[in-house]
Structures are given as C-alpha cells and as structure tokens.
Amino acid sequence: MITTPPKKSVWQNLREVMYGMATHDMSRYAVRTRASMEHLFILITMGDLIGVPILPPYYSLRLLPYVVPQISTWKRRLLREKDISDAMF
Amino acid sequence: MSLRQSILEHPDRRYIMFGGKGGLGKTTFSAATAYWLASQGHRVLVFSVDPQASLSDIFERDIFGKGAVEITHNLWAQEVDADRHIQAYQDEIRRKILDMYGFESVPEEIEQYIQAASAEPAMEESAIFDAVVDIVVTGEYDYYIYDLVPLGHALYYLSMAKIYDEWINKITKLREEMREYEEMVSRLKRQKDTEEDHILSELQYIRGRINASSRILTDKDKTAFYFVVVPEKMIILDTQKAAGLFSQFDVPISGYIVNRVVPEELLGQNIPPYLRHRIEMQKNYLGEIRRTFGDQVSAYVPELERDVTGLPMIERLAEIMYANGNSQAGRLR
Numbered sequence: 339m340i341t342t343p344p345k346k347s348v349w350q351n352l353r354e355v356m357y358g359m360a361t362h363d364m365s366r367y368a369v370r371t372r373a374s375m376e377h378l379f380i381l382i383t384m385g386d387l388i389g390v391p392i393l394p395p396y397y398s399l400r401l402l403p404y405v406v407p408q409i410s411t412w413k414r415r416l417l418r419e420k421d422i423s424d425a426m427f
Numbered sequence: 428m429s430l431r432q433s434i435l436e437h438p439d440r441r442y443i444m445f446g447g448k449g450g451l452g453k454t455t456f457s458a459a460t461a462y463w464l465a466s467q468g469h470r471v472l473v474f475s476v477d478p479q480a481s482l483s484d485i486f487e488r489d490i491f492g493k494g495a496v497e498i499t500h501n502l503w504a505q506e507v508d509a510d511r512h513i514q515a516y517q518d519e520i521r522r523k524i525l526d527m528y529g530f531e532s533v534p535e536e537i538e539q540y541i542q543a544a545s546a547e548p549a550m551e552e553s554a555i556f557d558a559v560v561d562i563v564v565t566g567e568y569d570y571y572i573y574d575l576v577p578l579g580h581a582l583y584y585l586s587m588a589k590i591y592d593e594w595i596n597k598i599t600k601l602r603e604e605m606r607e608y609e610e611m612v613s614r615l616k617r618q619k620d621t622e623e624d625h626i627l628s629e630l631q632y633i634r635g636r637i638n639a640s641s642r643i644l645t646d647k648d649k650t651a652f653y654f655v656v657v658p659e660k661m662i663i664l665d666t667q668k669a670a671g672l673f674s675q676f677d678v679p680i681s682g683y684i685v686n687r688v689v690p691e692e693l694l695g696q697n698i699p700p701y702l703r704h705r706i707e708m709q710k711n712y713l714g715e716i717r718r719t720f721g722d723q724v725s726a727y728v729p730e731l732e733r734d735v736t737g738l739p740m741i742e743r744l745a746e747i748m749y750a751n752g753n754s755q756a757g758r759l760r
Contacts, residue, residue: 357615357616357617361615361616364615365611365612365615365616368608368611368612368615369608369612371608372605372608372609372612375601375604375605375608376605378601379598379601379602379605379626382598382601383598384540386540386543386544387536387540395544395545395547395549395550395553396516396544396549396550396553396554396556396557397553397591397595397633398544399516399517399520399541399544399545400520400629400633401626401629401630402520402524402537402540402541403520403523403524403527404527404625404626404629405626406524406527406528406534406537407528409536409537410536
C-alpha cells in the first residue's frame, strides 16, 4: 500500500517559506563547515591512510568503524582543493 | 624507612611497582613482594607486560598469555601477551565494521589500514598500555604488583600517557565543536534531536581510560614506586638520572632497594683476593648509595648462593626483604 504524505497546512507551508528565506543559507553554511571539520577530523585520526601518521594508531583503530563510509569521499576531497559543491552552490 | 614499614604504614598504596635497569631483579622483587603480601592475607596480583617476561620462569610455570593464574593461596600471576591482545583488538574492530554496515567482508582499503596500523611499533606500546588499564580498573585484588619493563620503556609509557591525554583533549574539543554546528543546523531546521555522536562517546571513553591509567601511575596515595639498584657505579648514575626523569612525570618514588649485596661477613673467611677486592669495591659504592639516596633506601638484599626460582626461594627472599629493620642492616656495616 502506498501512503501519500498528508497535505501540508497553510501554516506549515508558510513556515517552510520563511525557513527558506531566512535560515536556509545559514544552515547550509553550517552543514558545510561541519563537513570541512569532519574531513579535518578524519585527517588527524586516520592520517595513516594517506601516509601521514599523526597519532599512535591504537586508538585511531577504535574510531575507524565510524568513518568507513566517509573514507573514499575524504580521499577524493583531499585530492582536489575545490569541491564540486563549490561550483554547484 | 624499611620496606616492611613503608608498605604496612601505607595500606592505601595498592599499586606497587619496581623499576630499574634490566636484569637487576625487578621480577624477583615483584614476586617476593607479592608472595609476602599474600602470606599476610591479602589478595595479590603480580603482573608483567614485558614480552620477555620472566614471571613464568620465577614461578616455574608457564603462565604467558593465560590470564591471571593462581600460584598459591591469595597469589595470582599474569603475563600479558601483547600480540594476542592486538589480534583480539583487530578482530573486534573488524567485527564492528561488518556489523555496522552489514558487509560480507571488510573493504580492502580498510583492511589494509588495519594491518598497516598494527605493524607500527607504537602499536605494541599502546596495546600494552591498554591491557594494563584492563587489569587495574577491575579492582578485584587488594594489591597489584607491577613488574615494570626496563626504565626506558617505563618512561616512554609515562610520557605517552601525557601526550595521549593532550591529544585526545584536542580532538574531543574539535569533535564537540562539530557537534555544536550540527545542533545549530537542527535548530535552524527545527528538527527535534541530533543523532548521538558515537565518535564523541568513543573519544570520551578513550580519554577516561588514559586518565585512569596515568592517575594510577602518578597517584601518591595509591602508588608506591621502588627503584632497584645494585652497588655498581654505572647503575647508581643511571638510577639517579632516571629518578630525576620520573619525578618530572610526577611518579611518587617511595624508596630504593639495593640488590646483589655480597655479604661482608665473607671477609672474615679465607676467600680469594678476587672476591675480597669486589667486596672492598662494593663497600665504596654502598657508601655512595647511602650518601645519594640516604633515608630513601628501603632494603638491602644480599646476593644469594643460588638463583631465585620456585616458591621456596621466593619465600626465603621475601623473609629477607621484609625482615624487621632490614634498612638498618646496610647502614650498620
């Protein structure tokens, strides 16, 4: 059975429009800053992956499982200074 | 203060360590101390993290990598197998990755990283460090006797605790900042909760463990650290240097134990000039030890006529080490 999302009320619509006008930019900026920090974080904990040993590896292994999905994008990002998202937004 | 007094008067010092250059008798003293405390009715664990540990040899039983093994009533001994500890740890990480993402096997790149990381020399030191925390945080025993690896390692070990601690503090702060941004976004988007940050909780866990272990090593009220010296010039000089370094790391030095003292009574007997000469030389160095370490000398232990291995010899040594007024014995000479 396919469920259709409930219709949005005028109030909800208005709220989303206000969000788009007022804070979308801010939250986008925050998300991007957060992403840069994530990359920095992976660099200092998993530097060994690209041959930059920054910390003793014992505890970085402990963090490894949590960054597995990010690792390939992180490597790509390191290779190019400019991210594709720079052009898009 | 004699060794006996210094231990009896500080019952809160549950972590007792013997440090000194290799081969001076740290393991022997650890075993004898553990034996003595056990005979006083305390539950005692004596453990070693040295890959060339000799607790197995002294107790004449193979205990390497077998966890805490009961030797006699109240006395347990344990030799940590660092390699096995690392392997188990690696497997735990792999399992976690498989479970978290439902992979069939660990991605090649990740697997390579796990293996490369474990090949680094720092890995073993850290694994040992972690194994020690495992042992001491459980608090099952009344006393933990720590047969410390030779001085260089011990210092590395201590400095590592400081470096780790600072490092972890920094990245925890970075992680917390990241968290703030995340929260800001969800406030702006009016989402209710942000997801729990598992990495942040891992970091806090790691910091907790590092702090716990460095506290144990440097806590004046809970830790007693004894240096083992022998009456030889080089050893005395090295020990002085090491003691200076240790105090920089806030390790509370409780005393010095002088080992391998050739009994002076032999001078009255018909002995070869070679031995006579050694005893005369030793007399000078004993004097130097008294001048340098003064009241901090806790015990003098004679060179016995045979190796200390097996429980009867350990018992005999314990009786000498913990005899009343042992520290006076040397001074009277």
